[in-house]
Amino acid sequence: MSALLTLDRVTRSFGGLAAVAGVSMHVDEGELVGLIGPNGAGKTTVFNLLTGVYAPSEGGIWFNGRTLNGLRPHQVARRGVARTFQNIRLFKTLTVLQNVMVAAHVRSRTGLLSAVMRAPSQCREDADVERQCVELLDRLDLRAYAHERSDSLAYGLQRRLEIARALATGPRLLLLDEPGAGMNPNEKVGLMALIERIRTDFSLTVLLIEHDMKLVMGICERIYVLDYGQIICEGDPATISSDPKVIAAYLGTGAD
């Protein structure tokens, strides 16, 4: 197995504070890896480094054999890294289908001129994009809402639409930032099934940030634990849940 994503001693400082300090991790092709840690541990900063929102102060990020250092977010997305957001960031006034079509535009080959002239090649491509997007919505059970405004959807559906939109870019690596946040236990069970399903259906590699231990332990094959910007533990769910450092980070150390 080859590593699809590698972080090599990545550091990101804000002023004097190192939010992420010397983090090394790797995600292999086809794996489902979890990244957990207490609030403020730097999980989202790691995601923002991966997606080009921040540039690393030190260290290197490699994806599919090429460095991601210095790329802008849209360039990272075009390389095949898609993400969802912790606090939902849909294109609110657009319909469900339009949300997905924006993301699918990444693969477009037509230019601005053909768009303003409505050239036949443009119309054909748009029809193709629309068909693919409807199909994608169908696979995620969102087709019934295709023409509704995305902000009119129920919370759980909005979360699912975020995943659908990320998939529309045709990614190899999917980054999920707390996909279960704000969901009830039932919805979380559905979400776990969904993540498993899209992973096989789209032959994806998934890196997941999550607070909910049950969700993480249930589906992740390997887990990294981040605390104060550093990886304190790595391993399968059983190893993680019995590691004293992890228990200390989450529950605090006993008074003895």
Added chain:
Amino acid sequence: MAIRLVLGALALAALAGCSIALSENLETYYFLVLIQCGIAAILAVSLNLINGITGQFSIGHAGFYAVGAYVGASWTVLWRPVLVRYASFLEVGTPAGDTVNLLIALALGCAAAAVTGFVVGTPSLRLRGDYLAILTLGFGEVIRVILLNIDAVGGARGLTGIPTLVAGGGLAAFWVFVVLIAVAGLTRNLMTTTRGLTWLAVREDEVAADAMGVSTTHVKVTAFVIGSTFAGAAGVLYAHFFTGISPDIFGMDVSIMITTMVVLAGTGSVTGAIIAGFALTALPEAFRFLKDYRMLIFSVTLILTMLTRPQGILGHGELGWGSFSRLLRRLGRHTAA
């Protein structure tokens, strides 16, 4: 394809006929208002591309309008007379010569406005919201002050004696509406494609658009350049109909007025921008009988509109045959009940 060309030619001929008929039969005052309405609509549609569709709050649009007007007029008044010695077809006064010169003026005016849009937009669009608004407002004023200090284009006196190039006004409505239809049509086309959706996505959430592979900088600069180009066209038409321009025509109040049109229209709606362009130009004229109170009534009208329809007259929607037939059906149901 051939049928389309024939239909297009027929439509143009009909428009030209209407234009001449209007200019001959309409009172001059109403005709002037009509032309100003058309030009305002072009400006509103062009700014709508930047403010409404891409969501970049720019309030210095009069600057690009001015660049178009001045460069277009410079061609006709300053550069053409030099070149006419080598190329006799640049002579004005004949319908063919007028058309050629107006097209050249339009091309130059649009190109200059586009370049200005690129130069202003590239650094400004790194900023968002209020900061972008203040910067564009500043740039609009900078352009005006620069024009005020170029002696070759008359400085504060302005550039006068511009040949009309629109058959003494007869074809003014024709040109204004051809440009308006072209500008609105191109915008509408863009908005029906996936590429147009990415522009809306930038307005809705820049961070998310970026993460979905949309180059937000590229989209914003492109919108800015195209919007400026269209405003340049409006400037060229203004200069060649009203035959005289000066820097004070393109002041901050004009920028604010165009922005008001876009906000009132419902940000993002092309037909809304056209309606607002017409309404906000015609209303102050219609209120003229109120004398000193007319701007007061005008402001009250605006405030009432924003209170009752904060999303703008049309919101994000468009006025078309679809909404028209829906209205008819609703009326039909009412009368049946």
